[in-house]
Amino acid sequence: MNSKVVFTVKPEPDEYAPYYEKYISLVPDDDVLQILDKQCAEMVALLSARDAADGDLRYAPGKWSVKESLGHLIDTERIFSYRALRIARNDKTPIEGYEQDDYVKFGPFAKRTLASLIEEFISVRRATLSLFRGIDEAGWTRRGVANKNEVTVRALAFMIAGHELHHREIFQERYFAGRPS
Secondary structure (H helix, E strand, C coil): CCHHHHHHCCCCHHHCCHHHHHHHCCCCCCCHHHHHHHHHHHHHHHHHCCCHHHHHCCCCCCCCCHHHHHHHHHHHHHHHHHHHHHHHCCCCCCECCCCHHHHHHHCCHHHCCHHHHHHHHHHHHHHHHHHHHCCCHHHHCCEEEECCEEEEHHHHHHHHHHHHHHHHHHHHHHHCCCCCC
């Protein structure tokens, strides 16, 4: 299999748990590394256009704030990248899941500035890209177990991209719709 094919072809359904189809389906059939790189600039542009106070916006009672949602996006990307690293390195130890609500509850996102979270997102995305760019062809299709489901490194890359697209859409449609930037 040519390396270009590994990056541009979406993972097959047997490469990830059915739950993640909602994210992977959002990602175009294209070089996932280019998508991840482009997404960073798009998310930064969207969030940097907001006032600092917009970081505390909630689109409904009980929903995460913009800062909490961005913190969730950052944490999830770190976790998925860690899973990709372990699987790419052929670590056969099953990787446990995580409780996203606890991560938000115990992440001090509300005390941080939106600008600091944007900077952290940029740093995490750069690290994610560095990791994926350093994985060889065999690593991209390697399988492991995360959260009791088999997954490939390629699927994890597409999951990260799709998860970002999912949350960016929520930012645009629920948090910032009709609000001046």
